[in-house]
Amino acid sequence: MKTAWTKTILTLMGILLLAGAASAEIVDYDFHWAASPAYDDRDGALSVAVYYEVWLKRGSAPEELISSENPDTSFVFSAESGVVQRLRVRGVDASGRMSEMSEWSDPLYFEPGRSGDTPPAAAQLRSNYPNPFNPETRIVYGVPDTIEEAETVRLDIYNIAGMRIRSFEVDRSPGWHELTWDGTDDRGQTQSTGMYVTKFTVGAMVSTSKMTMVK
Numbered sequence: 001m002k003t004a005w006t007k008t009i010l011t012l013m014g015i016l017l018l019a020g021a022a023s024a025e026i027v028d029y030d031f032h033w034a035a036s037p038a039y040d041d042r043d044g045a046l047s048v049a050v051y052y053e054v055w056l057k058r059g060s061a062p063e064e065l066i067s068s069e070n071p072d073t074s075f076v077f078s079a080e081s082g083v084v085q086r087l088r089v090r091g092v093d094a095s096g097r098m099s100e101m102s103e104w105s106d107p108l109y110f111e112p113g114r115s116g117d118t119p120p121a122a123a124q125l126r127s128n129y130p131n132p133f134n135p136e137t138r139i140v141y142g143v144p145d146t147i148e149e150a151e152t153v154r155l156d157i158y159n160i161a162g163m164r165i166r167s168f169e170v171d172r173s174p175g176w177h178e179l180t181w182d183g184t185d186d187r188g189q190t191q192s193t194g195m196y197v198t199k200f201t202v203g204a205m206v207s208t209s210k211m212t213m214v215k
Contacts, residue, residue: 026126026140027081029108032074036091036099049091049099056130057086057104066130068214078129078140084109119145119174123202125209128181132212136182141200141207145174151203157181158197165191183213 036049054067054075067075070089079085085108091099120142128137141155157166165185171177184190193215200207 026078026129028127029077029079030074031077031087031105033089033102035073047093047095047097047099050094052089052091053098055088055090055101057088059083059085064130066132068132076127078127079108080129082109119143119176121146123200123205123207125198125200125207128198128209128211132214134183134214136180137211137213138178138180139198139209140176140178141170142176143170143172143174143202144205147172147174147202152201154199154201155179156199156201158199159191160195160197165196 033052036047051069051071052067052073052075053065054070054077055063056066056077057063058080066077069092075087075089077085077087086104086106088102088104090101093099122144124142124144126140126142128139130137139155143153147153153170153172155168155170156164158164166181167186168179168181170179191213193213195210195212198209198211
């Protein structure tokens with residue numbers, strides 16, 4: 001059943017940060033949209049959304065749900081170079097009823113090579129994409145150019161209980177790099193639905209990021 005919520009207008013507010021990767025270039029965009037109204041133009045009560053779904057259309061591929069329970073009216077989207085991408089959203093009220101979809105956003109597209117290969121000043125992770133994900137997600141990490149030969153470089157994934165379940169071999173050369181996690185542990189066993197934490201360490205510098213696997 002559709003709620004009486006009117007269609008949103010999805011707007012691009014501006015580029016947050018641009019970061020290059022070895023095989024793909026990623027730009028973080030900040031999207032905002034109007035919250036579902038509590039009343040219509042005749043003062044009639046409407047069902048207010050308590051969270052929003054965010055949907056993505058990449059090129060000619062089928063659209064996909066990339067955020068299932070976004071509590072805010074904003075979303076940071078990590079767009080990939082060389083592909084036309086659009087977003088739209090819909091609200092879900094407290095009873096689980098869904099609004100109409102918003103209109104598609106303006107298309108996002110930028111040429112590869114826009115960011116250059118400047119290494120970050122410290123160990124850094126970008127938002128994994130997609131997130132939530134199933135069955136796999138891409139992780140982009142940056143190695144600073146101040147790295148010393150003796151310093152340890154690690155990228156590990158932990159479950160919500162704090163147990164390390166996966167360790168990756170990483171490229172320790174200064175710059176941005178990318179790897180894919182398929183949701184398995186070091187023994188190849190598929191992990192359960194839930195939240196996970198990526199931890200990237202370069203010497204004493206640590207960067208972390210949260211991600212959610214769904215099935």
